Amino acid sequence: MNTSPTGNTFMDESELKKINANGIDIAYREFGSGEPLLMITGYSATMDMWSTAFLSELSRNYRVIVFDNRGTGYSSYDDRYFTIPLFADDSKALLEALGVSEAHILGWSMGTNIALEMAIKYPEILKSLILYAADCGGKEALMAGPDIYEMLADTSGTDQERGMRLLGLLFPERWFEEHPDIMSYFPVVTETISPEVVAMQYKAMEIWNGADSKLHEIDNPVLIITGTEDILTPPENSVMIAEKISGSWLIRLKDSGHGAMYQYPENMASAVKLFTDSEVSHP
Template sequence: MAVVAVGGRELTYVRRGAGEPLLLIQGMAGHHGLWGEEFLSLLARDFDVVAFDHRGVAGGGRVDEPFTVRDLAEDAVGVLDGLGWDSAHVLGISLGGMVAQELVVAHPQRVRSLVLGCTYAGPDGGALDGPGPVRMMTAAATRDVSKSLRAGYEANLSPGFRADEAEFERFVEAVLSEQVPAPVIALQMQAALQHDSVAGLADVRASTLVVHGTEDEMITPKNGDHVASLIPGARLEVFEGVGHLFWWERPERTAELVREHALGR
């Protein structure tokens, strides 16, 4: 891992490949390891890929005070500055998709193209009513790590994908590869619940692709329709039978979509 100084703290990141710059923004409780080496390697064939970790995650400094999604977007700007990138293609998923929305609204010149995955724009037409978060919080209340990991696996991945038990072992290994403190997750959830970029998305001019799985229990598929409807010219790609972590279940197809959307090939 490398580090970049942003706002008085050091955010961690990994970098792969060469080509046009591509910034990956993870979701709630996520870290760079949850992109998976297979997906990162596929993207690295065409891009200079940077996957950074949010404040408080994977060594990214202690975080005690509340923050907003817009604050996290300013962190992303700081990462771009630290890397010396004037602009980049941006892929944000879940909470990271909310961050990417705020980034493109506040700093449109920094975003070459935009991919928003399994995300939410705000309460006026969207809803954070998926059963997955409740399942995960119920398991977390037991303080049984194995139950929490299993609940996270079931909430984030489709039944069809979960049929192969070997995938659970791979998921657990990735989740536990970096530290995401519980208080930071709680602050991320607070920020996500306050997120509302509905009005601002009407002014987005970056070429935008929205991706959502039909079996997403964390942020339900209707939110993909909603996000795409708000951004002029946005295209919606629906993954049938796929859960929240769509790039985990369909890494080759997701990488292909990002390449086609960003590079036109």
Template sequence: MHHLLTRDGILLPYTLHGGGHPLIFVSAYGMTAAEWPKKMLSPLADRYRLVLYNHRGISGETNPDVPFSIPQAAEDLHDLIAGIGETTATIIGYSMGGMIALEHVIRYPDEVDRLILLSTCCGGVEAVPSEEWVREEMAGQPVSIEAYLDRAGRLLLTESFRRMHPDPSSWFPDVGEPVDAAVVREQFDALQRWRGVYPRLKEVQAKALVISGDRDLVTPPDNAGILAMAIPDAGAIIMEDGGHGVIFQYPEEVAGIITEFLHLDHHSMGR
């Protein structure tokens, strides 16, 4: 475990896996870095240097004068890239992490060579919102691991997937203790405050890949099309029977898609 000291004095823990070109994973709302599915990470670590970190507050480190926000999280990502000794990296953002990745690539375009957006949206009025009951569920805080798994299953996984995998303990094998309720609330409030980046998506210089599930309740899949159309060099893949937690349903398949995207693109650059 390593620690990065941000400009405002917050220690952000991060881990490194594998070697080669850096892939930085930006976590979702209420998620710890340890919850990225290992079945997705392991194939990628064979080729790349994986960097996983916690957002401020997740590990108890906070600054009351600099609260969590999507723009602030983008600045933390900027600090992380410098802190690990890199000038450019591939950024992989999931859900809220994708929003942070978009905010970051617009602020620091030279730091991102490739952008991979998982189950995310552009924010603002241009984004397609989830239904009200989904937002209400997300705003709550389960009181136990069992309640957390139940809610996550309903919101992140498709009904057919849950029927095929009836044991809840198999859904998120890498899940840890729930994040502190106050931290989750701060992240939820940050999501509500974020104005989005749609008007500036045309400025994104990095080649981008957008991945979504066709049955995503939290970030409806139409958002993937909006991103792919607005970012100059972007493509979208919509996974069949995929929910918001498509990385948990199909971790090895997602890893394969990412590997092919990066491999083919790097190969073409060298031709």
């Protein structure tokens, strides 16, 4: 039974702060104490989309830092063209502004592209790399089917109808039908992101050359988590990444989708702790 906080209760317990980093104001929140864990959101996501139950579990063992990527939610942006390397620079600059010299980095979906770029450009600041619903980008990445993209682009119906349609893409159909009480596991999302910023994020992913040719160079401890029923980022991507990063861990969560952190928050947090306890040297 999930006894962790849901809705926005847990998120609201942390003060919303802003700090100037890499020439923009980055909005962030912090939870818990321990080794820093920076969490990077995915495509069109704001920081209040993280599973509050997942954050709550992680905060028992880490100083969890969540933030809005440039242009999303409460973070500003400038006239620089959106790119995955620029997002990686933002993430590094945020850590530096917070006085953090080394951290665990956890990326979700597009956030895994950013996290991989950080591992390639700035390996010295990573205590470990955790990739959830990952792909390597570039032509090597396995994409979702065209029917999925049609659903993502479909703006018909009311806001509620469209929201439910998009929410359904995060979960296996049977699981979603068996868990109709959405408020018991999905947060109340109040932050916004403009269609223009969403389009710029999409373009950033589209033009990124990807990390495939550099995966074998990654020497940080790496944990890869994928849902076996993920239709947005096919799980074959995670298998491919695991095969190319020596010594990496791969966890496949049965009957879970792109929203695995909402389905099994305690399991995922336990996996992260087991991994860091086993693979990362603690001072």
